[in-house]
Amino acid sequence: SFFFSTCSYTGFYVFLQALYPSPEEGWQIYSSAQDADGKCICTVVAPAQNMCNRDPRSRQLRQLMEKVQNISQSMEVLDLRTYRDLEYVKNTESLMKVVDGKLKVASENPRSLNPKGFQELKDKVAQLLPLLPVLDQYKNDAKMILRLREEVRNLSLVLMNIQEEMGAYDYEELRQRVLLLETRLHSCMQKLGCGKLTGVSNPITVRASGSRFGCWMTDTMIPSSDNRVWYVDGYFKGRRVLEYRTMNDFVKGQNFVQHSLQHPWAGTGHVVYNGSLYYNKYQSNIIVKYHFRSRSVLVQRSLSGAGYNNTFPYSWGGYSDIDLMADENGLWAVYTTISNAGNIVISRLEPQTLEVLQTWDTGYPKRSAGESFMICGTLYVTNSHLAGAKIYFAYYTNTSSYEYTDIPFHNQYSHISMMDYNPRERMLYTWNNGHQVLYHVTLFQVIKTSGD
Template identity: 25%
Template sequence: MVPALLLFALLRSTLTWASVDVDNKGQCLCNVLLPATTFPTHTMDRLDQTSVQISHTLELETSKVQGYESKLIIYTERLENLKLRVEEMEKDPNKMTELELENLKIEIKQVEALIAELRGSVQTSSPTFHILQAEIHNVTTSLTQLESYDKNKVLELRRKYAELQQDIVECEELQDESFTPEIGSCNHGGISNISMPYIVQLGAHVNEGYLYGGWGRDSKPKPGFEEMYWYSGYTSPYTYNLYLYSDYTNLLLRQQFKYFVNDYKGYGNNNIMHGNYYYYNCYNTGNLCRINATTFAVETRVLPDAAWNNKFSYSSATYQDFDFAADENGLWVIYATEASKGNMVLSKINVDAFSVEQTWVTNIFRRRVSNAFMVCGVLYATRQINLNIEEIFYKYDTKTGKESYISIPFNKQYEGFVYLDYNPADQRLYMYSKGYYIYYNVKFQKLQQQVEVSMYS
């Protein structure tokens, strides 16, 4: 298994080429070629120095201009005085003595010299301002190029990082007996293991304070929307918005093609997109809600006997009364009732009629569980082992009614998480934790390798 820290280090590097091989001991090895040039920090340094120089030059030129302004005031006053004296002399030349006339000539020459000096200073400063304008233009151009470089480089890095992750997954598949069945197939013996966490980025709000919410793909997308992603995030357990992205790239760029605020608010986090509908727990009720993502029409249905108002919520999140889940067999809702004494109850939903089709009652207390999800008609429940490890510890098969304890640990990047759902469209687990998008690849046992420990054996 390749250490997560190595992958995170690779993500931060500007990779040009990377591959995964197996050494003579059968271990996966990452081969990485770093480019000759990484992010142009030298350009950033030059821009920083240029900025300081421009600032210093502007300060000097500003002080000069202030000095010119003071001199102009003095020169204007002296010229005005000379003008008055010349006018007096013109009125009565006989009153002007030869000495006074000589002094006047000297003063006029002095003012001419001062004006010539001032003109020279202004002419010297004028090119300086032109140079400053050119420098500012160059800085702006460089910043624009850097901005474009950064955006393109980030997308390139994410693509290469995803390719490297896929290579590692394929390498790990060669080392164990687990496998990945065809999308939509249940020809396997259940979950074998969960991959390392793939941390995508912060949600659309770019704020770790948005602790509540979820994200993922439509588990049964309409034609033309197979690549669509959704996100819904909040600072409290109350749900009220939905962001839709046409594909993974636009999710990363946070460029939604549709966004709406829901007038019919909801509770909880394990909401889901299924068949172009967004399913959630209606606010302050024991009812199911769904929104048509095209028309924004809202429908509600009573979930019979369901406990609500945070009575039997998951241990990892408050007000998680209903947990919507999708798998290869359709749509489900996981909850608890008074009659079940808080044990987990599972209902299959008929999406056409938007009604409960069939219900199963388990023997696992819901508050013991961190979260749960469905795969091929089997309910899987998780619990916290420590700050960094979560464990799939329980499963219930709706086809046989058999339940058992299992142990499939997987890593967490953060201690707390509020959303965990399997998506049959890509066989991934989607997690929402501390405002971050996280996902896992799911591996399955071959049928002959299926091993279980009965809860009652």
């Protein structure tokens, strides 16, 4: 109990009532009396510890703690990416130095190398030289990550102290620090996470389950601590979506809940973005946004002019007219229209309203494509869904230009019906003839110096 003196009992009671409308929500007055001078003595009992959690400021602090936790987990992913890329660049730097050394020897003694060999050596060095500024940039970014990690650690300590001593720190200032840190982290991740696709790893088979066609995915939103896996078997008329708690649970086929969609899906081009499933409604060009937590449809909108019902599918068919995907730049729809003569169209979507923000005509026939996926605003298209397929075409939305590529990947089970990129993990998720398969991707970006 606490004793408050030199107060007006009535005024103090009204003050407590204003702060806490009912006894269950806060401090409670049990008795009062007057001293010899006529001043009141109020006996007040503090609420139980769990009641303090209902304080709005406590809720705000918990939200901040969750933000910091998300930032920390995202930084771990970023740290892993940076380490992997830095090792790659270091190895390339060593190769460049060896080649450059041979070039110097040849320059000092031209007779030791014939003209053709000399030119080939020069060309190789010219191709490798841009890696030097890239190496310097990766080193600087690695130092930046260390500084950001230290800031997160310090901020976490501050938050823990505040939870012990409420009111010891200004909440608004703390919130601004978190927002600033999130902005800096997002900028850093955009910088390190984006680049040109240069390679795809060997396949990693996670599980063999379901029919020949289907879709599986994790949430693509950055940053996120969500480790759930979603599983959709079949390519049309289905309504059943399984949600696994973790990737390990998915591998074992345990700990899942089932969502029954109000509207059936078409194709396998679904995507989970920021807690919602985006998919093409069966026998229509309507896109549906289904929210997992509320188990409800938040919005649905027609994709104007888009073909559907196997009018413009990928080469494997399967009602794959509309393919929804996400990357570092947001939410996308890949489809085609009659006015575009069956060529692939890319539209960037507003995630809340599903309005089309911008559209590009790639000029690539969709029926000739096996599958496609977006990385850093670039659409990559495979030339087949069968064995021997390769990534054959790339369209850059930032420059509205394209090029033909030759990036091989091993189509282990010979029939891919879904291939999507997850920017949070920098991996390709594929459904390959009843197998759920992952590929690591290698992204590379040459940073030009001021003299270029």
